[in-house]
Amino acid sequence: MANIVIAFPKMEDAVNMKNILVRNGYCVTAVCTSGTRVLNVIDDYSDGIIVCGYKLADMIFSELRCNVPEEFEMILLASEGKIHESDCTGVVPVSMPLKTADFINTVAMVSANIARRKKKRRNIPKERSEEDKKLIEEAKKILMEKHNMTETDAHKYLQKTSMDSGTGMVETAQMILYIMMN
Numbered sequence: 001m002a003n004i005v006i007a008f009p010k011m012e013d014a015v016n017m018k019n020i021l022v023r024n025g026y027c028v029t030a031v032c033t034s035g036t037r038v039l040n041v042i043d044d045y046s047d048g049i050i051v052c053g054y055k056l057a058d059m060i061f062s063e064l065r066c067n068v069p070e071e072f073e074m075i076l077l078a079s080e081g082k083i084h085e086s087d088c089t090g091v092v093p094v095s096m097p098l099k100t101a102d103f104i105n106t107v108a109m110v111s112a113n114i115a116r117r118k119k120k121r122r123n124i125p126k127e128r129s130e131e132d133k134k135l136i137e138e139a140k141k142i143l144m145e146k147h148n149m150t151e152t153d154a155h156k157y158l159q160k161t162s163m164d165s166g167t168g169m170v171e172t173a174q175m176i177l178y179i180m181m182n
Contacts, residue, residue, distance in 0.1 A: 002073075002111045003029040003048030007038045007064070009057050017051060017077075024104045026111075035059040039067055047071035047118065049110050054078040054086070065090055071117075073110045077103075132170045139173035142180045 004026055008014040014031045021028055029048065030041040034057040038050060050072055052061050061076050068074065074091045076083070083093040094106050128136075140154040149157065162172040 001027060002114045003042075003045045004107070005030045005032060005038055005041050005048060005050050007032045007035065007050060007052040007056055009033055009053060009055060013053065020100060020103065021051075021107065024107075026107060033057050035064040035067070038064060042068065042072060047114055048073075049107065049114070050074045051107070052076060054082045061091065062087060071114075073114060075106060075110060128170070135170055135173045135177065139176040139180075142176065146180060 004021060006014045006017045006021075006028055008017065011031070011033055014033065018028045018031050029045070030038075032038045032041060036058055038052070038056075042048060042050070047069075048071075050064070050068060052064065052074065054061055054076065056064065061074065061078075065074050070090075076086075076088060076091045076093045077096055077098060078086075078093065080095045083095055092106060092110055094103055136158065139158060140151060143149050143154040143157060144151060147154075158169055158172055158176070161176075162169045165172065167175075
C-alpha cells in the first residue's frame with residue numbers, strides 16, 4: 001500500500017481527510033500543514049501519494065510539486081475555479097466540494113498506478129558491472145573445461161544453481177570458482 005501524506009493549511013481539515021481515508025481502509029503516513037514538513041516526511045520514502053489543498057502554510061501546491069520526486073503522485077483538492085486557473089501538470093485534481101466516493105476512487109486509482117510502476121521497476125534486469133560479468137565468464141569457462149559443457153549448458157547450470165540456492169548469479173559464480181580452484 002502506498003504511503004499517504006496529507007497536507008492542508010488547517011490541521012482540522014487535514015485530520016478530516018485522514019479520517020476519511022482511514023475509514024476506507026487506507027493508512028496515512030503523516031498529516032502536515034506546510035510544504036516544508038511534507039518534503040521532510042517524504043525523504044524517508046521511495047514513493048507515495050501526497051493529498052493536498054491548493055495553498056499550504058508556506059507554499060502553493062505547484063511549488064510543492066516541483067520539489068517532490070517523480071515517484072510521488074499528488075492529488076490536489078481545490079475548488080473548480082482554482083483547478084481551471086492552475087497548471088495541474090503532474091497532479092490529479094479533485095474538485096471541491098468533495099464527494100467522498102470520487103475521492104476514494106481517485107486514491108485507489110493513484111495507488112494502483114504506483115503499485116504498477118513498482119512492479120515494473122522490479123522486473124527491469126539490473127546491469128552487471130564488468131567485474132561481475134568477468135566472474136560469470138570465468139565460472140562458465142571452468143565448467144566448460146572441467147565438465148565438458150557447452151557455453152549454453154554452463155550458463156544454464158549457473159542460472160539453475162543460482163535459483164535453487166536463492167543466490168545471485170555473481171555469488172554462484174564466486175562459489176563455483178572457489179570450489180573448482182581449491
